Amino acid sequence: MFYQKLAKIYNSGQSRSIILCGNVYDVFLDEGKFVPLIPYLCNKTNSKGLIQIVYELNGPVRMSPENKSKLKEAWIKWRTGEDSCSLLLRELRKPTKNGEKSTVEKISEDFEENVTESIGNPNLALEFLRQLTICSRKVMNENLLIIIEAADMLLPCGSGDIATLNDRQLQRISIVSDWLGDPEFNNGHDTVLFIAESRSLIHPRVAKLPQILSVEIHAPDTADRKEFLLSSGLLGPRENLDDNQQKELDKIAELTASLSICALQQLVKGAVDGKLSNEDIVDKVEDFIQAQLGEDVIEFKKPTHTLDDCIGFTKLKAFLRDTLIPRMQLKGEGILSGAAVAGPIGGGKTHIFEAVASELNMPVLVLKGIRSQWFGQTDVIFERLKRVLEALDSVLIFVDEADTQFGSLGEGTHETERRLTGKIQGLMSDPKFKGKVYWLLMTARIHLLSPDIRRPGRVGDLIVPVLDPQGDDRKAFLKWALKDVKVQIQDGPVDIDKQLDWLVEYILPKLPEDYSSASFASLKSNLAYKKTFRNKDYLLEEINDFIQPAISQTRKYQTLQALANCTRRSLLPNPDITDEGRQKWELQIRELEARGIK
Numbered sequence: 001m002f003y004q005k006l007a008k009i010y011n012s013g014q015s016r017s018i019i020l021c022g023n024v025y026d027v028f029l030d031e032g033k034f035v036p037l038i039p040y041l042c043n044k045t046n047s048k049g050l051i052q053i054v055y056e057l058n059g060p061v062r063m064s065p066e067n068k069s070k071l072k073e074a075w076i077k078w079r080t081g082e083d084s085c086s087l088l089l090r091e092l093r094k095p096t097k098n099g100e101k102s103t104v105e106k107i108s109e110d111f112e113e114n115v116t117e118s119i120g121n122p123n124l125a126l127e128f129l130r131q132l133t134i135c136s137r138k139v140m141n142e143n144l145l146i147i148i149e150a151a152d153m154l155l156p157c158g159s160g161d162i163a164t165l166n167d168r169q170l171q172r173i174s175i176v177s178d179w180l181g182d183p184e185f186n187n188g189h190d191t192v193l194f195i196a197e198s199r200s201l202i203h204p205r206v207a208k209l210p211q212i213l214s215v216e217i218h219a220p221d222t223a224d225r226k227e228f229l230l231s232s233g234l235l236g237p238r239e240n241l242d243d244n245q246q247k248e249l250d251k252i253a254e255l256t257a258s259l260s261i262c263a264l265q266q267l268v269k270g271a272v273d274g275k276l277s278n279e280d281i282v283d284k285v286e287d288f289i290q291a292q293l294g295e296d297v298i299e300f301k302k303p304t305h306t307l308d309d310c311i312g313f314t315k316l317k318a319f320l321r322d323t324l325i326p327r328m329q330l331k332g333e334g335i336l337s338g339a340a341v342a343g344p345i346g347g348g349k350t351h352i353f354e355a356v357a358s359e360l361n362m363p364v365l366v367l368k369g370i371r372s373q374w375f376g377q378t379d380v381i382f383e384r385l386k387r388v389l390e391a392l393d394s395v396l397i398f399v400d401e402a403d404t405q406f407g408s409l410g411e412g413t414h415e416t417e418r419r420l421t422g423k424i425q426g427l428m429s430d431p432k433f434k435g436k437v438y439w440l441l442m443t444a445r446i447h448l449l450s451p452d453i454r455r456p457g458r459v460g461d462l463i464v465p466v467l468d469p470q471g472d473d474r475k476a477f478l479k480w481a482l483k484d485v486k487v488q489i490q491d492g493p494v495d496i497d498k499q500l501d502w503l504v505e506y507i508l509p510k511l512p513e514d515y516s517s518a519s520f521a522s523l524k525s526n527l528a529y530k531k532t533f534r535n536k537d538y539l540l541e542e543i544n545d546f547i548q549p550a551i552s553q554t555r556k557y558q559t560l561q562a563l564a565n566c567t568r569r570s571l572l573p574n575p576d577i578t579d580e581g582r583q584k585w586e587l588q589i590r591e592l593e594a595r596g597i598k
Contacts, residue, residue: 002217003044010191015213017180019151019194019202022217022387026260029227034261037195037217041147051142053132055125056149061118068115070142071132075111076104078135122154123171130179133190144190151194152201162205173205186211200379219391220261226253228261232268234276255281258391263288289365292384301366301398303358310352311480312473312517316466319571320356324462328360328438337428338439340402340459342446342562343466344555346518349442350400352466357396357440367399370420382423389427389437402441403448421450428458444558446565454565465562465571468516477517479504481524486532487539506536507543514552522546557592560585 002020009015020037027034030043042052051067063071080103101109118125129146136144148154155173158164165173179185180192199207199214206212220228226249230238234252235245255278256264267276267284286300307317327336341349357364370381389395399405406421428439439459443449446463454460469477482503526546533539564585569575592598 002215006193006215009213009215013189015211016186016188016190017192017194017209017212019196019199019207019212019214020217021196021198021214022383023219023260024195024197024217026217026220026262027265028261029224032231034228034231038147038149041193045145049142051144053129053144053146054149055118055129055146057122057153059119061115061125061128070140071135072108072111074135074140075132076107078139079107079110080104123168123175126154126172126175126179129192130175133179133185133188133192136190137184137188146190146192147195148192149195152196152198155203155206157201157203157207165203173203176206177209180206180209180211198380198383200383216387219258219387220264221391222253222257224261225256225259225264226250228264229253229268232265234268234271252276252281254393256285257393258285258388259288285363289388292388293381296369297381298368298385299366301354301357301364303354303364305351305355306358307352307355310348310355311520312469312476313348313352313466314473314476316352316464316571319464319568320352324464325356325359331435335435336461337434337437338397338441338459339462339464340441340443340446340449340454340565341464341466342443342558342565344468344516344558344562345444345551346516346555347444347466347468348517349444349466351517353398353440353442357398360396360438362394362396362438363392364396364398367397367405370405378420382420386427389433392436394436394438396438396440398440398442400442402443403445406441406450406453421453425450425452425458428453445561447561460567463565463567465559465566467559467562467573468514469520470573474515475504475508477515477520478508478511481520481527482507484524484531485527485539487534487536503536503539507540510540511543512548514548514555516555519548553592553595553597557589557597560589560592564589 002022006018006020009018024037027036028040030040035043038054038056042054045052051063051070053061053063053067053071055061114124114128118128126148129148133144133146136142155176156165156169158169162170162173194202194212196202229235229249229252230241235241235249241249256267259267263284267281270280290298290300307320310317324336324339327334328338330336341353343349370378370385389397406424427433427437441449441453441459446454452458454463479500482500487499487503523543523546527539527542530542533542563572564582566572569577574581
């Protein structure tokens with residue numbers, strides 16, 4: 001629970017400026033009811049000797065009437081060096097001109113003006129709050145707890161460059177930097193809480209101050225969701241629920257993992273006669289996650305084909321069934337948290353591993369583009385993704401073209417990309433995600449993935465090559481491509497099934513050696529257009545008319561990289577390969593690179 005961490009920081013005096021980030025727009029359980037974050041914080045911190053002050057962007061600096069009187073009294077005493085009663089008596093003994101206000105009245109009005117004029121004037125509000133903490137240290141016995149909402153709007157990160165901010169934004173950053181960097185403030189007893197979805201959305205001049213600590217508010221856990229479901233009366237009053245209804249609530253609480261309480265509230269309100277179908281829940285979870293991360297960042301994939309539907313790949317499919325899938329379904333020792341899948345373009349990597357995803361029977365999250373063109377947004381997207389993954393019970397992250405998503409950490413790499421790659425690497429090896437988050441990284445350019453991602457302990461535990469079909473697999477692909485073709489012989493068209501094996505034996509030796517899975521699929525599509533041929537020679541003529549694209553050298557390079565990076569001898573074309581044989585691959589790779597093939 002985030003509040004325990006917040007209380008620990010406050011009570012120990014570890015920091016006097018704290019950013020609350022994460023699930024800040026949700027509601028939280030407080031004394032039997034769910035309330036927004038600021039009322040929740042105000043109620044939890046309501047204690048003697050602590051004055052709560054709240055500032056919201058479109059509102060005044062607000063506090064309770066009792067605390068307002070205390071602060072005004074202290075303000076007058078601080079501004080004059082005397083308490084207000086003594087000052088008022090002295091003012092009354094002095095002769096004054098008609099209509100002239102006393103010093104106490106002027107200072108009191110000044111205080112009230114600062115409170116009311118802070119509406120729509122964040123610069124004034126922040127400076128006033130800073131002055132209040134000085135006043136507190138000088139003349140007050142109580143401590144201040146200042147809660148500032150929408151800190152990311154007050155102190156926007158912009159492009160990260162001071163030059164891109166306007167004068168008023170610069171002034172706010174200057175005020176807050178001076179305030180939080182003041183040693184007297186940090187050694188005092190007043191505390192400022194900034195509320196923002198992400199620390200990365202606050203300008204780095206403030207967010208990167210070493211004095212500031214962050215406390216993340218995580219998505220509600222299963223117990224929180226169940227408590228909301230009980231309080232909502234979805235299946236009736238909690239005291240009247242039978243065992244079956246309790247089990248149903250437990251099931252709904254588990255299926256709604258990653259939903260905020262607000263999203264769960266929408267789902268419950270849309271229930272018909274207190275009933276929620278699994279499809280309704282899954283759709284809501286998917287919609288919520290996509291709304292959080294953006295449709296251009298992720299999508300949910302629901303593959304319908306299985307390994308039985310995949311042509312060829314006999315040895316690879318046996319490995320996937322006997323080793324990869326069982327190890328990704330384990331919950332104890334020996335668990336496999338993911339794999340990198342390498343091989344030349346058009347080799348069928350995505351198709352066969354979508355079938356793996358289907359057989360694993362868990363949500364499949366396709367990572368499309370986690371990087372953003374806007375400053376700081378990549379970090380925000382990553383933080384949202386991490387919160388989603390923490391909330392889900394289990395998820396398979398499917399990344400196609402992984403080398404373009406996660407680059408290297410070299411000198412020529414942009415700082416944002418290096419930071420993102422580093423965070424993804426940390427996520428892959430984080431023990432708390434072991435058995436929850438599984439990774440399948442597809443790439444034709446395995447060598448461009450960061451070496452830190454390819455190391456053991458991450459997806460380097462298993463790098464699988466998907467190669468062009470050979471031997472019986474090649475025969476199976478050609479048989480699949482010719483299956484619906486008819487050849488005209490003797491008295492009329494005859495179903496190819498009666499002569500398919502004969503045709504395969506006739507055509508197979510005449511095909512180019514570098515026929516890929518995609519080539520066979522394209523061949524099948526081309527032949528389906530004509531369907532019927534006068535004889536086998538016309539069929540062969542049609543097949544020979546198809547010329548492979550001029551990418552053979554590139555595919556050869558990608559195949560060699562897949563072989564060189566493979567982490568299982570049993571998946572290589574020749575499992576008995578020696579170190580000398582592997583060195584020959586490296587030499588071939590260098591030769592192709594010398595010719596500009598990469």
